[in-house]
Amino acid sequence: MEYDHADIFENFEQYKKSFRILLRWIPPNGALIPCMADAGVREVCKEYRFSPVLGYGKNSLSYGKRKGADVRFKLRKPDGRPDLDFECTPSLIGQHNTFNATAAALLARQAGISQAQIIAGLESFPGVLRRQQVRISMTGDQASGTILAAGSSTGIGGRAKVETRERSRQKKTVAASERIFMEDFAHHPTAVKQTLDAVREAYPGYTIIALYEPRSATSHRSIFEHEYVDALQDANTVLLPDVFNRKKVSSDVLLDVKSIVRQLQQRGVDAHFCKDPAGVLNALKKQYALATKTGAPVLILGMSNGGFGGIYPEIDDLVKG
Numbered sequence: 664m665e666y667d668h669a670d671i672f673e674n675f676e677q678y679k680k681s682f683r684i685l686l687r688w689i690p691p692n693g694a695l696i697p698c699m700a701d702a703g704v705r706e707v708c709k710e711y712r713f714s715p716v717l718g719y720g721k722n723s724l725s726y727g728k729r730k731g732a733d734v735r736f737k738l739r740k741p742d743g744r745p746d747l748d749f750e751c752t753p754s755l756i757g758q759h760n761t762f763n764a765t766a767a768a769l770l771a772r773q774a775g776i777s778q779a780q781i782i783a784g785l786e787s788f789p790g791v792l793r794r795q796q797v798r799i800s801m802t803g804d805q806a807s808g809t810i811l812a813a814g815s816s817t818g819i820g821g822r823a824k825v826e827t828r829e830r831s832r833q834k835k836t837v838a839a840s841e842r843i844f845m846e847d848f849a850h851h852p853t854a855v856k857q858t859l860d861a862v863r864e865a866y867p868g869y870t871i872i873a874l875y876e877p878r879s880a881t882s883h884r885s886i887f888e889h890e891y892v893d894a895l896q897d898a899n900t901v902l903l904p905d906v907f908n909r910k911k912v913s914s915d916v917l918l919d920v921k922s923i924v925r926q927l928q929q930r931g932v933d934a935h936f937c938k939d940p941a942g943v944l945n946a947l948k949k950q951y952a953l954a955t956k957t958g959a960p961v962l963i964l965g966m967s968n969g970g971f972g973g974i975y976p977e978i979d980d981l982v983k984g
Contacts, residue, residue: 664703667851670880675703682707689714694741696769698762699723715741717773719765727765734761736768746772751782755790757861759854793848795858798975799982801842842955843869843962844982846975850879850968852887856894862964863897869962870954873898874943876967877918878907885918892926898964900950901927901934902943907969940972951981 664682666675686708689695697708700720708716717739719725724739738747753764764785771781790796843866849858855875862871873895877883882891883906895901903920920936927934933950937943947963954961963978965971 664701664707665851665853666886667881669884669886679703679707686711686713694773696766696773698766700762717741717769719769720762725765725769727761727768729758729761734764736765738765738769738772747778747781749778749782751785753785754788756795756865757857759857760861793846795861796846797843798846799842799844799979801982801984841960842982842984843960844965844975844978845962846965848968849966850877850882852890852894855891855966858966859894859897859964862962866960866962869960870900870957871898872900872902872947872950872954872961872963874902874947874963874965874967874971876904876907876940876969876971877920878967878969880911882906883908883911883918884916886916888918888923889926891918891923892930895923895927895934896930896932899933900954901932902937902946902950903934904937904939904943904972940974943972944974944977947978948981
């Protein structure tokens with residue numbers, strides 16, 4: 664839990680207050696399943712006493728611990744007694760998704776779901792559109808992936824599959840010619856960092872080209888400027904357009920995207936400022952050509968909570984070659 668939705672909440676305290684109010688809606692026969700690895704969550708939940716609390720994460724009785732592609736889940740009953748202890752290979756990548764899977768397992772267990780059903784669900788869940796969504800994956804001339812239907816930029820209107828095949832999203836050895844375009848909804852700096860960390864772990868050896876659009880109300884503001892630098896620094900190349908709407912907030916609090924680019928360059932990242940999404944696309948074509956010439960696999964990661972200027976279909980075509 665971190666400060667967000669700056670157009671609605673003036674500060675983090677107001678933001679946390681909304682969650683404290685939400686807790687009042689949990690009935691006595693319900694349960695609270697908080698991620699106790701998060702300091703903000705721990706603070707909001709520390710005085711909650713009205714229904715069972717099934718915490719998970721770091722320093723909690725229930726947890727999911729990732730080792731490579733496999734995760735060991737250890738679940739406890741509300742009174743602390745052991746319940747389930749098992750290993751499986753979830754379909755989603757990243758430590759943040761390990762936490763999400765742990766929460767789902769705890770919830771399922773509270774609903775009386777068996778261990779076998781929980782394992783099957785965690786291993787078969789395909790994820791959702793716009794979260795680590797592999798739009799295009801190319802190995803040689805073979806394409807796979809899932810893209811949105813024509814005319815849809817948000818998932819409304821269905822989805823069109825491009826020679827979809829079963830494909831592990833876990834850490835693996837890949838052909839050097841593989842090229843991937845992945846889309847993610849990440850816009851808060853923590854989500855951007857978690858997504859990049861997950862991709863870096865799951866796709867070792869790839870050249871990662873990260874595209875990020877500052878579009879949300881919070882990302883228009885300078886409050887998280889340094890956090891964005893930290894979040895993006897693990898990409899090989901970063902392409903950033905200016906904020907979506909420079910008139911959305913006053914100039915004294917407006918995010919300085921050029922400053923982020925300069926700080927990334929000082930850290931050795933191949934970072935570029937682009938005026939708008941069209942500029943990002945033009946820069947990407949050049950960077951993609953340079954990256955593919957090396958023979959190393961390349962992954963383009965597009966992150967935005969909007970349509971990124973409608974450039975994704977053209978990136979699909981670029982990767983399909």
